[in-house]
Amino acid sequence: MQFPKVFTQVTMQKPENSWMKKYPSTIYQSAFIDLKNAISRWREGLGGFPRKKSKKEGDSFTVYKTAGVYPEKGKPPLPFTNRVTIPAGKQIRLPGLKTFRLKEQINFICSSQTFTVSRSADKWFVSFVLDVEKIPPTIHAVQKAGVDLGVKCLATVSNGSKYDMPATTKKANTALGKLQWRNRNKALGNKKLQIAASNKAKKYYVRLSRQHLRISNIRQDTTQKMTTDLSRKVYNIRIEDLNVAGMIANRKLAAAVSNNCFYEIRRQLVYKQAHYGTKVELVDRWYPSSKTCSRCGHVQDMKLSDRIFNCSKCGHCQDRDENTSINLENAPPDKIRLA
Numbered sequence: 001m002q003f004p005k006v007f008t009q010v011t012m013q014k015p016e017n018s019w020m021k022k023y024p025s026t027i028y029q030s031a032f033i034d035l036k037n038a039i040s041r042w043r044e045g046l047g048g049f050p051r052k053k054s055k056k057e058g059d060s061f062t063v064y065k066t067a068g069v070y071p072e073k074g075k076p077p078l079p080f081t082n083r084v085t086i087p088a089g090k091q092i093r094l095p096g097l098k099t100f101r102l103k104e105q106i107n108f109i110c111s112s113q114t115f116t117v118s119r120s121a122d123k124w125f126v127s128f129v130l131d132v133e134k135i136p137p138t139i140h141a142v143q144k145a146g147v148d149l150g151v152k153c154l155a156t157v158s159n160g161s162k163y164d165m166p167a168t169t170k171k172a173n174t175a176l177g178k179l180q181w182r183n184r185n186k187a188l189g190n191k192k193l194q195i196a197a198s199n200k201a202k203k204y205y206v207r208l209s210r211q212h213l214r215i216s217n218i219r220q221d222t223t224q225k226m227t228t229d230l231s232r233k234v235y236n237i238r239i240e241d242l243n244v245a246g247m248i249a250n251r252k253l254a255a256a257v258s259n260n261c262f263y264e265i266r267r268q269l270v271y272k273q274a275h276y277g278t279k280v281e282l283v284d285r286w287y288p289s290s291k292t293c294s295r296c297g298h299v300q301d302m303k304l305s306d307r308i309f310n311c312s313k314c315g316h317c318q319d320r321d322e323n324t325s326i327n328l329e330n331a332p333p334d335k336i337r338l339a
């Protein structure tokens with residue numbers, strides 16, 4: 001790759017960009033590769049024109065093992081595709097950067113070409129790609145099942161199993177609320193009025209971001225485990241094609257919906273198809289899955305607050321989410337599309 005000359009000879013020389021010289025050139029190379037991809041995607045009509053990234057938002061950068069980073073004396077620069085061997089242990093050496101201490105130990109020797117360093121709250125993470133053998137496809141115990149992603153319960157499967165959000169999410173959310181309430185009188189700072197944040201407020205911001213990270217980690221862990229478990233057990237997974245944006249616009253549902261991350265679950269189920277050999281299908285959002293009787297097919301109105309389905313025709317009585325999941329499983333073929 002040719003390192004763009006305009007950047008090094010013009011942009012970097014400007015006095016307001018003097019901070020750019022503090023960092024190794026490998027960081028900018030990956031940014032140029034990303035820019036190239038973004039522009040070619042825009043040319044093909046796959047995305048919008050790339051926007052400028054602020055230095056402040058989303059702390060992350062990628063480094064590669066590139067030519068000219070570790071050239072041996074008297075020898076030509078190494079080819080771009082050279083991989084870096086990562087020895088097992090608690091240290092990692094990033095190409096073009098220094099050696100870093102890891103919180104978690106790597107238990108095996110591996111190699112990678114790209115390293116992405118990112119920050120969440122006040123913690124730094126490094127992620128890299130590994131080549132591994134694909135897990136042989138599992139034989140699914142259940143052939144077909146409907147899954148109702150709910151507000152009360154994380155997911156209800158039509159074979160009778162249920163997945164719940166752990167109680168720790170509620171605890172962590174309460175702790176967050178308490179933290180915000182107790183610090184409401186601190187001088188939190190205001191840019192418009194040019195009031196600086198107090199030292200105590202700065203410490204509070206770190207604690208606050210850590211608490212937000214903790215909540216999102218619990219959520220991520222639960223949804224990942226749930227989608228993996230589901231993909232292992234069920235071959236044909238049917239979920240409702242929900243209008244998530246519309247549900248978040250409804251203020252009463254918003255917190256519950258974004259809390260249970262419907263879209264994230266769907267995204268995970270879809271990409272895990274390749275890993276576990278599953279088939280994810282979406283049921284039309286206008287199909288009355290929660291209003292239909294799973295025994296006789298009678299359709300009746302249901303309020304959001306009704307937790308039990310009581311059929312007025314055949315007297316069938318069932319939990320709302322269980323009834324919905326069975327209807328999703330048995331949805332007619334014209335209401336189904338592949339995810």
Ligand SMILES: [Zn+2]
Binds near residue numbers: 296297298315316
């Ligand atoms: Zn009925």
